[in-house]
Amino acid sequence: MKALIQKVTEASVTVGEDVTGRIGPGLLVLLGISKSDQLQDCDWLTSKIANLRIFSADQKNFDQSALDIQAPILLISQFTLCAKTRKGRRPDFTDAADPTEARIFYSHFINLLEGYGLTVETGKFQEYMQVSSVNDGPVTIMLDSNDRLLPRQN
Template identity: 45%
Template sequence: MRAVVQRVLRGSVTVDNEIVGQIGHGLVVLLGVGCGDTVEDAYYLADKISQLRIFDDQECKLNLSVQDVGGSVLAISQFTLFGDCRKGRRPSYSEAARPEEARELYEVFVQRLVSNGLTTATGRFQEHMVVEIINDGPVTLLLDSRKQF
């Protein structure tokens, strides 16, 4: 499972000209589910993201988590994080999980964020979404549950 995590001033997701998810200060997480990912991968990333110390403390050091600052999370499914561009000009998505499996693990990930006490908004799975991100910093991190050790 892969995640692009961005610290934001605000973020929103629009589907068919309707805002379906939005947050203020917090994190936008673009989440890709790969073949072979499990519930443990979803828990690992949700827990890691909940506790990442990427917000400024009083001394302007990245020392606080989204939980510490009372921020929210906007979680958006994005299978293209598993796009393989090594051959040719068209990415291969063969390493992305099938939609049924990906939806289930995406929902597990979101529920884990909520159970960690985070206010969490979402996009809509398998829909064309317009995502607005006002990055703060900018702070952007890449996480992969298969690279946890």
């Protein structure tokens, strides 16, 4: 499971003519769910997103988390994060989870973030969306739940 997180001053998602989610200062999270993902991946990633210190009280240091400042989250399902691009010129999305399975993980992910007391806005699962954001910093970080299996390095 992959999550591209961006610290934003504002972000919104539109489906057709309807704005389905909008946040002020907070996090835009693009979430890619793959075939091999398990519920533990959701647990690890949501904890990381809630607790990662990428906000600053003094504009100098990353010393506060989304949880510390109750930053809202705009969560967008993004199967294209699962693309394989090693061969050819067309992305291969065969590693992306089946939509039925991915929807279960996506809903669980939302519930976990809300369980931290965070406000979560969303797009519409499996719909064509227009996402707008103003990246703050810019701060953009890629998280991969497979990293939880790697040994810690000093």
